[in-house]
Amino acid sequence: MINQTDQQISSSDELAALAAEYQAKQAQYENSIFVCMGTACQSVQSGGVLQSLQAEVKSRALEDKCRVSPGGCQGNCASAPLVSLPQRDLLYQLAQPSDVSAIVDSLQGEPVARLLCDNKSDFFVRQNRVVTNHRGLLNPESIDDYIAAGGFVALLKALFEYSPEAVVEQVQKSGLRGRGGAGYPTGLKWSTVAKARADQKYVVCNADEGDPGAFMNRSVLEDYPFRVLEGMAIAAYAVGATKGYVYVRAEYPLAVERVKKAIRSAEKHGLLGNKIASSSFDFHVEIRLGAGAFVCGEETALISSIEGGKGLPCPRPPYPAESGLWGKPTLINNVETFANIVPIVTNGADWYAAIGTPKSKGTKTFALSGRIKNTGLVEVPLGTTLREMIFDIGGGVPDGHKFKAVQTGGPAGGCIPEEHLDATIDYESLLALGSFMGSGGMIVMDDSSCMVDVAKFFMQFCAAESCGKCIPCRVGTAHMHDMLERITLGEGTMDELGQLESLCDVVQFTSLCGLGQGAPNPVLSTLRFFKNEYLAHIVGHTCPAGVCAPVGQDIRRPKCAL
Amino acid sequence: MTARAAAKQKQIGKFPSDDKRWLIVAAVMRKYGSAQSALIETLHAVQSSFGYLDDSSLAFVARSLRLPLSKVYGVATFYSHFRLKPQGKHTCVVCMGTACYIKGSAKLLQKVDRKYGLKVGDTSADNKLSLLEARCLGACGIAPAGIFDGTVLGNLSDDLVESKLDSWIAESESVSQTK
Amino acid sequence: MRVVTLKINGQEMSGRDDEDILHVAREHGIDIPTLCQLDGVSEWGGCRLCLVEIEGSPKLSAACVTKVSEGMVVNTNTERLAGYRKSIVEMLFTEGNHVCSVCVSNNNCELQDMSHELKIDHISLPYRYPLKEVDASHDLFIFDANRCILCTRCIRVCDEVEGAHTWDIAGRGIKSQLISDLHQPWGDSPSCTSCGKCVEACPTGALFEKGKAAGEMVKDARFLVYLEEMKEEKS
Ligand SMILES: Cc1cc2nc3c(=O)[nH]c(=O)nc-3n(C[C@H](O)[C@H](O)[C@H](O)COP(=O)(O)O)c2cc1C
Ligand code: SF4
Ligand code: SF4
Numbered sequence A: 001m002i003n004q005t006d007q008q009i010s011s012s013d014e015l016a017a018l019a020a021e022y023q024a025k026q027a028q029y030e031n032s033i034f035v036c037m038g039t040a041c042q043s044v045q046s047g048g049v050l051q052s053l054q055a056e057v058k059s060r061a062l063e064d065k066c067r068v069s070p071g072g073c074q075g076n077c078a079s080a081p082l083v084s085l086p087q088r089d090l091l092y093q094l095a096q097p098s099d100v101s102a103i104v105d106s107l108q109g110e111p112v113a114r115l116l117c118d119n120k121s122d123f124f125v126r127q128n129r130v131v132t133n134h135r136g137l138l139n140p141e142s143i144d145d146y147i148a149a150g151g152f153v154a155l156l157k158a159l160f161e162y163s164p165e166a167v168v169e170q171v172q173k174s175g176l177r178g179r180g181g182a183g184y185p186t187g188l189k190w191s192t193v194a195k196a197r198a199d200q201k202y203v204v205c206n207a208d209e210g211d212p213g214a215f216m217n218r219s220v221l222e223d224y225p226f227r228v229l230e231g232m233a234i235a236a237y238a239v240g241a242t243k244g245y246v247y248v249r250a251e252y253p254l255a256v257e258r259v260k261k262a263i264r265s266a267e268k269h270g271l272l273g274n275k276i277a278s279s280s281f282d283f284h285v286e287i288r289l290g291a292g293a294f295v296c297g298e299e300t301a302l303i304s305s306i307e308g309g310k311g312l313p314c315p316r317p318p319y320p321a322e323s324g325l326w327g328k329p330t331l332i333n334n335v336e337t338f339a340n341i342v343p344i345v346t347n348g349a350d351w352y353a354a355i356g357t358p359k360s361k362g363t364k365t366f367a368l369s370g371r372i373k374n375t376g377l378v379e380v381p382l383g384t385t386l387r388e389m390i391f392d393i394g395g396g397v398p399d400g401h402k403f404k405a406v407q408t409g410g411p412a413g414g415c416i417p418e419e420h421l422d423a424t425i426d427y428e429s430l431l432a433l434g435s436f437m438g439s440g441g442m443i444v445m446d447d448s449s450c451m452v453d454v455a456k457f458f459m460q461f462c463a464a465e466s467c468g469k470c471i472p473c474r475v476g477t478a479h480m481h482d483m484l485e486r487i488t489l490g491e492g493t494m495d496e497l498g499q500l501e502s503l504c505d506v507v508q509f510t511s512l513c514g515l516g517q518g519a520p521n522p523v524l525s526t527l528r529f530f531k532n533e534y535l536a537h538i539v540g541h542t543c544p545a546g547v548c549a550p551v552g553q554d555i556r557r558p559k560c561a562l
Numbered sequence B: 001m002t003a004r005a006a007a008k009q010k011q012i013g014k015f016p017s018d019d020k021r022w023l024i025v026a027a028v029m030r031k032y033g034s035a036q037s038a039l040i041e042t043l044h045a046v047q048s049s050f051g052y053l054d055d056s057s058l059a060f061v062a063r064s065l066r067l068p069l070s071k072v073y074g075v076a077t078f079y080s081h082f083r084l085k086p087q088g089k090h091t092c093v094v095c096m097g098t099a100c101y102i103k104g105s106a107k108l109l110q111k112v113d114r115k116y117g118l119k120v121g122d123t124s125a126d127n128k129l130s131l132l133e134a135r136c137l138g139a140c141g142i143a144p145a146g147i148f149d150g151t152v153l154g155n156l157s158d159d160l161v162e163s164k165l166d167s168w169i170a171e172s173e174s175v176s177q178t179k
Numbered sequence C: 001m002r003v004v005t006l007k008i009n010g011q012e013m014s015g016r017d018d019e020d021i022l023h024v025a026r027e028h029g030i031d032i033p034t035l036c037q038l039d040g041v042s043e044w045g046g047c048r049l050c051l052v053e054i055e056g057s058p059k060l061s062a063a064c065v066t067k068v069s070e071g072m073v074v075n076t077n078t079e080r081l082a083g084y085r086k087s088i089v090e091m092l093f094t095e096g097n098h099v100c101s102v103c104v105s106n107n108n109c110e111l112q113d114m115s116h117e118l119k120i121d122h123i124s125l126p127y128r129y130p131l132k133e134v135d136a137s138h139d140l141f142i143f144d145a146n147r148c149i150l151c152t153r154c155i156r157v158c159d160e161v162e163g164a165h166t167w168d169i170a171g172r173g174i175k176s177q178l179i180s181d182l183h184q185p186w187g188d189s190p191s192c193t194s195c196g197k198c199v200e201a202c203p204t205g206a207l208f209e210k211g212k213a214a215g216e217m218v219k220d221a222r223f224l225v226y227l228e229e230m231k232e233e234k235s
């Protein structure tokens, strides 16, 4: 184990020297074993595997030759727990404590065939990892590991070689767009905050990740807490902020713990806090916990939650960039947006802009889940097609079922059917399909999912998460949910379907914030592509997918015998 | 009594009860300078210390942070994480996020209802078990997922959930038997 | 502060750039429907009745919170807006239990006026018939949640003018409800000063004086403006 030193860093040279020292320490080991300690792997007891491996290596007196370390997410969470042996280019899946002796044997001898995961499969080789480039081969809690892998070079480069304006310019040139959903140009937002005049400005990292079926931000925070903090510090330098907040949802205890630790170790190294790297730049970061409200991902609601109040959205303008936290100019970006800053500053804006499509540059992480073979976290260049994503990388639909739709964009998104799978994944093309990029959840549905039921599921979500401030969202989502429920019970009428459609229009255009404005989308998109399923319920009283009642049976509730 | 102990005693006197856990809550408020913006962090501290928020703790928080009672009550009921009622000894949280729903978490809940007569939000009559739902635990890769007494478990099946709940129920029974 | 010129419903006018569309329109005799807006307290922007179209913007804007700017072209009374306003008021009628004939505020209710103004003759959405409570524990006043439209006027007036902050909203979404203090009977409220400002501010019959029969409760929500004017005259 590498000991964490608390050396204060005050120049790029010192950082480079320290990185070299850590690298040399790591090079002493002939081998290493990383056990993923992400949420999914931990939930299937990867902690036990790690302990057993450490004990095994110790009992064989291999501690000096082989490093056993907690690692980050490999992506294919469905095969958890995952263990990698980078020097031997091996990845093991479904590892159990009883397997550790065989795993340690394989450091020298033959790979353990029954645990082998093909790390040359499409799932791995078709990805392009920019944000998740360390592929889980870093101890997420160790600043030494991060520095050895080139961490904080970008921050010191920005501080000592660039003016704040030059940093903003780089980000603008990179073409990076916000990864929190709407895709607003990041550089433009930064320059607005940079230009605002105020005695105090703030940088806020939006880690509320409320979209159900999305876990990219959790994974990035858990595996790369230092990189997100470094991105925030660069942003703060660029816009002239001295204080930052990471707003994390309470459902992510591991991410909270890691970010907390990361803040502390960065402060000890003089890389956060007062006079960062002995420059004149101060930047303090604090964590704020969410408390279970999806709407708090909306930026004005998030601000009011950080201020200690309810997460009620406010009409914009004024935008947070002009008047945000405590009325001060505030830069709010998503976790992944900040995580992209480090590679942009390190490798240059042109390098970044060469990835992706003309309008949607760079890569994006996605959480693949639902009825798909390879569930997990993937990162691909924008412009990849949905088909490549689902069938090449995702391995298609398992168990002989037939693909029906992919849901993107969370509760404000839509369901995209088979015939549009050749569409590319970018902000504009998803919007044209009545969906939305969102934060990156992709839930695959097969013929066992009823699209009316899916629409009802999302509407129930929106109704339960509506803050209640504005009438159309508060009352409209409740009505829409009830109408959808009546349809799934076979009690809907064609008149009511018309009413549902007009309600969608009202709620979409009159709601105050994005939650209400987006709430009708799952209904609109399923009506657009799967109207026949609605008709089957309303006219035929059947559910083709067999969800609302077994296939062929009447979905109406049997009348009470009495 | 030393001066320090006396000061502590005086501080405890202001708490809703002489429970030592209030010192933790007070420390959290101090950390944030007892500012009004510390409300949510303070409620988190109360709930993680006592399990839920009752009227006397809400009133105490309001007083300490100089906030109106109705505002504190409003915030505590706006966020679904905060609970105003005590929970059972064990808690089972089933994720109802999209990925888990598609993989059948609603059916799991139906089974639990049928077998144990518990709906989401219910606590069993003997206070042994509370059933809750969550909105995506971020463990969609191993959907359907749940949290059993703080531990995330994935790939839930009817059998897995039943065996967990049964073991809790059995355990509580054996405790009462030994009494 | 700058004076800007703009066009509302085809009419040229000027206003200060720190004024919102609603007030500039009103100064020029153009009425925009509102429910949550109340002169003298902060803006809320929640009822969405004041939505207007601004040329060049794909989204609708709430007139009560949108500042005027140079060259702005605003339409306040298109057919589309009228349809939306009708739907929103319809939603309010289905959300609570409004039985005008027995209400103390019959013929003196802003919700009722609004439905006349928008020519709402029937409700096409299903009524939700929620179970709501009536709190008659206060010596002077009654709160009937059946008639509350959650406009928060009472909350704002109590907090911002009286400084008591007796009221707030508990819960969220369709489960939102107006509560006093720790959701306790109004009569037991430690913070209420019995000033009655919330009752005056309430647009419906949700808050009213004890002892009033159907149709007897007459309020004047502009009392805050008079209060301001009186203060100014004194000083
Ligand atoms: C209802 C709602 C929920 C949102 N949830 C999130 C979220 O969980 N994470 C996030 O980064 N952005 C979320 N957003 C978008 C934010 O308001 C904001 O646009 C974003 O954080 C800006 O960061 P970006 O420019 O880096 O994308 C949400 C928006 C709405 C309307
Ligand atoms: S749209 Fe919904 S979530 Fe947004 S402000 Fe209105 S009620 Fe609240
Ligand atoms: S009681 Fe009256 S003023 Fe208060 S929120 Fe309800 S309708 Fe509005």
Ligand code: FES
Binding pocket: A212, A213, A214, B095, B096, B097, B098, B099, B100, B101, B135, B136, B137, B138, B139, B140, B141, B143, B144, B145
């Ligand atoms: S949907 Fe259940 S963990 Fe994400």
Ligand code: FES
Binding pocket: C033, C034, C035, C036, C037, C044, C045, C046, C047, C048, C049, C050, C051, C062, C063, C064, C065
């Ligand atoms: S008056 Fe503008 S939103 Fe209610």
